[in-house]
Amino acid sequence: MSFFSVENLTKKFGGLVANNNISMDVEKGEIRGVIGPNGAGKTTFFNLVSGFYRPTSGKVTFKGQTISGMATNKIARLGAVRTFQRPALFSDFTVLENVSIAQHLNTNASLLNAIIGHDNHREADSLERAIEIVDFLGMAEDRDTMANNLSHGLQRQLGVAMALATEPELLMLDEPVAGMNSGEKAVMVNMIQKIRDKWGVTVLLVEHDMRTVMNLCEKITVLDFGEKLAEGSPDDIRSNRAVIEAYLGADDSVT
Amino acid sequence: MGVDTIIQTIANALVLGSVYAMVAVGLAIAFGVMQMANFSHGELFMAGSYVVFVLYTLLGMPFLLAVILAFPIVAMIGLAFERLIFRPTRGNVLAGFMASAGAGFILQVLVGQQWGVGLMRTIQTPFPGGAEVLGASISYQRLLIFPATVIMVTGLWYFLTRVKAGKALRACAQDPEAAVLQGISLNKMTGLAMLLSGGFAGVGGALMAPIIPVTPYMGHTYAVTAFVIVIVGGMASIEGAVIAAFILGFIHTIVATLYDSVTATMVGVLFMAIVLILKPTGLMGRVKV
Amino acid sequence: MSKSSFSTHLLVSSLVVIAFFVMAPNLVSAYRLELLTIFLINVILAQSYRLMATTGDWTLCHYILMGVGAYATGILAKMAGLPFYLVMPMACVVTMIVSLLFAIPLSRTLGFAFFIASFALGEFVRHVWLKFHYPFGGARGINGIPKLEIGQGGEWYFIDFWDSRNFYYFTLVFTILTLVILFRIDRSRLGDTWKSIYTDRELSESIGIDVTKSRIMVFCVSGFFAGLAGSLLAYQIGSIDPHNFGMVEMVYLIIWCVVGGVKTFWGPLIGVLSMSIIFELTRPLAEWRPALFGLILILFLVLLPGGLETLPARIRELLHRTGTQRGTG
């Protein structure tokens, strides 16, 4: 069985079928792209596999365990962690504290430890690790910046840093380069590459930006109107008629 | 239970349901438009009773005129709530709710200082005597409440479905953003909602004034019940509030007849908690809170 | 201000405050001392309420939880005749269990629905007290709760709690203990995960925080301390009834927390302190007082929604703005 596998996943909102019978298999260490025009159902797909929504039917397995229907925090504990399309962060905390909160799974946070003062961000081990993650993502200078004072690009980077701090095996990124300038995009692409190469994390990447996906992914799954339209290597996808039409059609309707 | 007890219970339940409906409909209107949750809805009810006390008992106006005047007078208090409390806290339901609790304190004190705190105001009923139906008796004063409610709720229904301002109010309750795009003024609509909300509470209190003890603190139990009803009925749904009011009226009357009113209140609040927990949108609701 | 000098300031000022409270019985009249005791109990109550608010869950049943602690104390001390060192922990645990029973269903709701549902459950409990004369005493409540006792006359460790000074110190110890524990929690990683739930629930859940479990846990810890406050209150005033734990008291608790703010640990302390002082100073207003407090509540919610704790930042911001305006204009 694959590391991460989706079988016939379907989600309906009343009459609207946001995901229809989607299946895919992702191997450990892969960077998989999931693309599709606006409203294709990509975010819905993430919400399903990360436990935010309960699927109407179908099954998701991760490391051999069925995770569909599980609570989000349980899935995160198993090691499948997602980020959000919107910038999501704890605005009242500094960058380092944000990362530090996200580390809570791997610390001894408990009520008793809190009361006897044995549980805080200044524990040497976890602090070291939090700094490592922040620096790794190129945010060393901003360690003590309040999260809501970061630039848009850095806010998104912080989102990835927090997901990483939970020490995931599968990282699901929802449009990580959305709204970034080309310089920031390049940094993020480089970072995702490193996350896989250095930490061995499997990556599931939802993206609009074709170039980013083509550069990064070994294999791409294309969604359109909630259905799986195509799957294959970047070259396959680039030359796939159905995909080209879907994107052209979408572009027509958008512009 | 004999037939007469059953008839008596039904009659009591209809009257109680009517009062509940009048109070709860006001609460639902306010909540429907921009989620104005008025903690002090009961104090508006109390104000309605005091309008009758002042105009009818003290100044000797005709009772029905006092009841009718209670609508605009208490509606103005509602409008003041909107301007001074709900508009500045718009977007934060809890803040508006808490601030309106403060306004309730103020109303209680003003009324208490003007007309006395401890003393209960007994108001002579203008319609002594009562009707006898199959062995059950019901006073004319109580009997009046049922048709009054029917008239008020029908009037409201007409206003909301046939009159332009009413239709705008409904549009605003359904989708404020779309309503604003259509050129409806949000501020006017929240003001209108609170006018109606206050007016209904005021008339409810005015009609009940000769039946219940009138004190500055009389509103609390009615507010609790109104919240139970509105939540069971689906927060912003006026139909829901009316139906839930009569359901609650029946439950309360039956439990109070079989046991006592404390138990009846317990059943009510427990019912409300269960509905909120199992179906936070209310039994007939569509608005998510 | 650097971090270390800030903590020095903090240490010094807390020492001054503690010194005042230790010296207080020699400084104020017996009547004032009782007020001070109630004040300390209110500090516990407000601080435990703030703990709930850290996850974004404001409740309308905190006074009821305090009542549960008080009733448990009344029943255990008077009817079962148990000594305080058994009564108080049992009262706290009983309150915690009731909190758990509240929290499990309530955790299914959020925001306003949570607030109102907590009110419904609270009213239910208050009506249970009203309805059942045994053991709650109905509307009259429980009278003649025995004074707290340590030892007996003649024994060397005997402390006579008929002397209100001794009960004052007893309360002071528990208040300080509560503050230390809640401060530790506030500064802990666990405390931060709770605050993170308030900031962004979805994000918290996505990084593995069990939001439901956390909210239940906060509710229970908060209830535990509300129970402690109730237990102390029952010993202090000696008789309790359902009116001690009504909506008016609940609104005052909300006023403290709104006036002070709940974001920082100091907010509720500022709130209780300033409002208690104003409460005493406005005693001549008599029956007009609730109107004043209603007005304060409205003014704060409308004009300073973060409470007094955000005032320095507000002023700084204002000064800054006028400063730059002058600069450009």
Ligand SMILES: Nc1ncnc2c1ncn2[C@@H]1O[C@H](COP(=O)(O)OP(=O)(O)OP(=O)(O)O)[C@@H](O)[C@H]1O
């Ligand atoms: N909670 C929901 N309730 C109802 N409909 C929804 C819900 N979430 C998504 N949808 C609908 O499902 C469809 C797919 O939405 P989704 O957000 O998954 O698209 P997407 O591929 O992520 O789009 P984008 O590229 O714009 O982010 C859309 O038509 C959307 O309106």
Ligand SMILES: [Mg+2]
């Ligand atoms: Mg999306």
